[in-house]
Amino acid sequence: MEVNGFKFGKLDVLRKNISDSALGIPAEYGIYQWVYWPDFDERTISKLQLVNLIKEYSKQNFFIEEEFLGTYKFRAKIWEQGFRENGNMFGLNDKSDRELEDYLSDPLNLPFFSAFFKEICFIKPFYLGKANNLRSRLSQHFESKSKIVPQIIAKGIPEKDIWVGYKKIGQPSPGSKINTIFEEIYSRRVKPGLTIKPN
Numbered sequence: 017m018e019v020n021g022f023k024f025g026k027l028d029v030l031r032k033n034i035s036d037s038a039l040g041i042p043a044e045y046g047i048y049q050w051v052y053w054p055d056f057d058e059r060t061i062s063k064l065q066l067v068n069l070i071k072e073y074s075k076q077n078f079f080i081e082e083e084f085l086g087t088y089k090f091r092a093k094i095w096e097q098g099f100r101e102n103g104n105m106f107g108l109n110d111k112s113d114r115e116l117e118d119y120l121s122d123p124l125n126l127p128f129f130s131a132f133f134k135e136i137c138f139i140k141p142f143y144l145g146k147a148n149n150l151r152s153r154l155s156q157h158f159e160s161k162s163k164i165v166p167q168i169i170a171k172g173i174p175e176k177d178i179w180v181g182y183k184k185i186g187q188p189s190p191g192s193k194i195n196t197i198f199e200e201i202y203s204r205r206v207k208p209g210l211t212i213k214p215n
Contacts, residue, residue: 019138022049022181027168030180031158034151043151046184049141050164052076053134054177058126066120070105070133074098076171078142141181150182 017024025039027050033039054069061069077098084092099107105116119125143164147153157164168178 017179019181022183024051024179024181026176027158027165027178027180028175030154031175034155034158041151041154041182042184043149044184045146045148045186046150046182047144047146048150048154048180048182049144051138051141051179051181052078052173052177053137053179054174055134056130058123058130061126063117063121066126067105067117071103074104074106075101076173078167138179146185150184154180154182 029039030041034041052073054073056066056069086092101107102109104110104113108116120129145153156162160166168175
């Protein structure tokens with residue numbers, strides 16, 4: 017599947033087929049991103065299943081907690097706020113939650129909602145990076161040599177709901193830092209929750 021120029025695959029499939037010419041990841045220079053999207057079939061999902069899927073999605077937040085130490089006596093911890101933790105879909109207030117549930121009761125509304133849900137999932141990846149060799153770098157992530165997969169496992173999110181996408185980009189001239197600069201610009205604009213960037 018392709019979204020915004022990135023070729024995406026499910027984490028569980030990519031892990032098993034990383035070197036496959038059709039299903040895998042190329043050993044080329046590029047940028048990659050991770051997205052949480054619990055895809056569903058709008059033709060067969062029941063309203064209860066869909067509501068529960070959205071509530072589970074709404075509970076998951078990918079962020080790094082940061083601590084600020086003041087010069088004097090104050091220190092603070094800060095993290096990105098996700099959906100309100102009120103047990104409703106997308107953290108909506110009770111009235112809006114009921115209205116959304118009523119909307120989802122009509123099967124004719126599900127194709128539109130499915131496209132809307134996909135769009136909001138892919139708007140903001142929770143992690144991104146660049147690599148001289150996409151296959152090698154993503155293999156390190158897949159083998160839990162970074163904190164990404166362990167955090168997904170700790171949250172209880174099925175690998176089939178995590179999508180990893182890559183985009184091949186032109187290799188800069190030797191010694192050039194331009195793609196590192198492009199990665200920083202991209203990260204600062206998109207603000208993925210698990211990507212660490214210095215001030």
